[in-house]
Amino acid sequence: MFRLATSALLSLIVCTASTSSLWACPFCAAVSQTFTEEIDSMDTVVIGELVKLPKKGDEKEEVASRETPKATFQIVQIVKGGQFLLETTTIETIYFGDGQLGKPFLIMGVDPPKIQWSTPLQLTERARKYIPELLALPKEGVVRLEFFQKHLEDDDEMLARDAYDEFAKAPYATVLALKPKMDHARLLDWIQDGDIPASRRRLYLTMLGVCGTNDDLPMLEAMLRSEDRKAKAGLDAMIGCYLTLKGPNGMPLVEELFLKNNKAEYADTYAAIMALRFHGSETDVVPKKRILEGLRYMLDRPQLADLVIPDLARWEDWESMPKLVQLFKEADDKSSWVRVPVINYLRACPDPAAAEHIKELEKIDPAAVKRANTFFPFGGSAGAAAPSES
Template identity: 45%
Template sequence: MQIPVLSSARISILMLAISALFLVAIEQSLGCPFCAAVGLTFSQEIKQSEAAVIARLVEPPPASALGPNAEGPLPQAKFEVVDVLKGEDLLRSTNLLDANTLIDAIMLEATAPGNLYLIMGIEPPEFIWSNPIAINQRAVTYLKKLEQLPESGPDRLAFFQQYLEDKDDVLARDAYDEFAIAPYDDVRGLENRMDPTALLQWIKTPRIPSNRRRLYATMLGICGTPAYAAEIEKILLGEDLGDDSSDLRSGLDALIACYVVLVGPTGLDLIDKLFLDRSSRDIPFTETYAAVMALRFLGEESETIPRERVLESLRLLLNEPKLADLVIADLARWQDWSVIAKLTTIYVNATPENIFVREPIVNYMKACPLPEAARALVKLREIDPEAVRRAATLAGLAGLTTTTEEDLPTEQPSATPVRLADVVADDVTTDRSMVVSTGSQPAAEGSQPGEGPILQPTNVPSTKSSLRWIFWLVLVVIVAFLSRYLLHSGKRDTAG
């Protein structure tokens, strides 16, 4: 059987798409805390290309090539260059700016000649052209202004703010994506140029997508006043929302953060009651998780909400053993060592339904510099050695610690404990899908922590930094595979 061989052009397009995917993921890890970019911005796409042009459709693809049963190569259309956004010298050297020279680009829709498109190309001089993006004259003006903007900062965002919820969805989407990848400090620097009334109106509009509502709530938290909090409170309470309730409460994490920032520390009392104190009523997990995400943001970014008050809210979830793993890493990261006894009890009393909580508890104890934690850790290992091994493995894979289960000392050392670095992984040590292995059984009630050693925690790298390196590593592996595939394909073609 003959194996189909990818052409070099398709390999190039695939590699570019993969690069774009990882760029989006990396940018999202650094950008707006509650916002996820829908895709690459126009600026990012143009930056990745070697040429970018505004082109007019001259000859659409033949209708016969667009049918569901069409065979053969992908249909192409012909375009004439109207304006150049990037790569003018390259285009001129390949005669693509001559009046009678047209661009051939893949096009999968039937449309009338004369419409304008943004087309980008790579690999000159032959050029591989992207799928054309339909634009209007306002978009042309928009695109021409991009290269004049600062690379980053509030002044850059001030331009895109004009196009949030623009009547042209292409521009509105690009403006949102620019905010989504912008550092929070840049967004905050725009405070005096924001319109809180417009932001609140967008938040209260049901048709607004949840990702955009998150952005507008984040912005309102920056520029709003306590007077706006009453409207956000109605959404949190679900009052008088009618059939639009689920739409208006989408983006709940950002709405919670917005409300607390506007009201101040006392706003957390309502959040505790509505989303975190589960002792008297059932609260949907998604709402509790949204509250935790908001608290993480407040603990890291807010200058007006004391971290100790944030920790007080997080500790409420320790009363719900099935959800305790959501906050244990946060308590460790912010060096809240007040819950050693509480976590030991949760570990000892863990059942098959919440056995996954043991790994993050182990890593909390390892990170804690207090002797009580070291003594507790020895007891935890006696109860469930497999959980301690798993915790060491997970933490090691994430680059969080160099300590393994076998490294745990059995005698009291004389060294002074070392303070924990600022970051402990949020996600790696919290795995609800962990398989319970032999030996991971709930301990008998009444077990208490025994005497044991003092551990010296190691410095841990930033989760965000580790994530970036993981993205690049995966990208390098994929590109290497594709390059090897292309090389072997070329050899087979030559041999044939």
């Protein structure tokens, strides 16, 4: 059942990817809301300096009063919603820290006129300057990313996280347009820094794919061949970057290490499939036929074949039909989950022979055909449009 659910999720992913362009850095996942998103969701935002800490009483007094201690902040800058503050100059709000008096804090509020204030967030001097600058940025485009690029791996970790999240949520087309402004040398340093989190490394590899050159290929090939898991962190983005720079000539190495190789770890094989899925959907660097040639090697690994069957259907690789019918017939307890994706592939195939195969296979495993109809009533990936041919 778990494997069937996984197949359902994979079909959903590839269908979604096929019907719209990537609206985010392809291998990145945002960690949290950006400051801009938080500010947009609030009615008023201020920067205030801590002027008075809550009075510290003993535990009995706090229980008796039933009041949560509040600190007082002097408003020093209104970032948003000044019309709701009128003559307000100080704010009292819940604060449990032991902050130093005079230090700046970011405080956000909702529901005026009786504003409910958020828990204050202490700011460094860099962050104090950073927050107001956000409101002056265009809502999207290269100029916006150029600003956040300056704060990638910022000394202030809070700003570094925010800059990464902005890139992770940016359209891939905008990342491509940033190419002339990218710092190639700095990206190489970050990619080779073992202390950089894998999520951020994925971003830097994606950016290297945009601005890199053939001179970067030896480094990438060494990382791909490495047995050190840390060196291969962000493998999906690494393979994507490698193929972007190497083109179709990079496919043999990817196939050798991750697709043909029965000893390749599941996570590594899956990373390679994700990279090929990206190139098949979003770029024309590697011809579609060459990508399909690589994906077909997974059909020789029955236990993992279901990972690529939705892609074969989506890209209308009907040449694989005989092999898939064979996989269905030869499936055992270790590979039985391949049967539902095979049926969905056949349902998507316009060749009349596919319908005949379904009738034939239903006699072998009627339950698999029933599950395919139940979990994928519209034919799994059948309704997904194939990307334009490269």
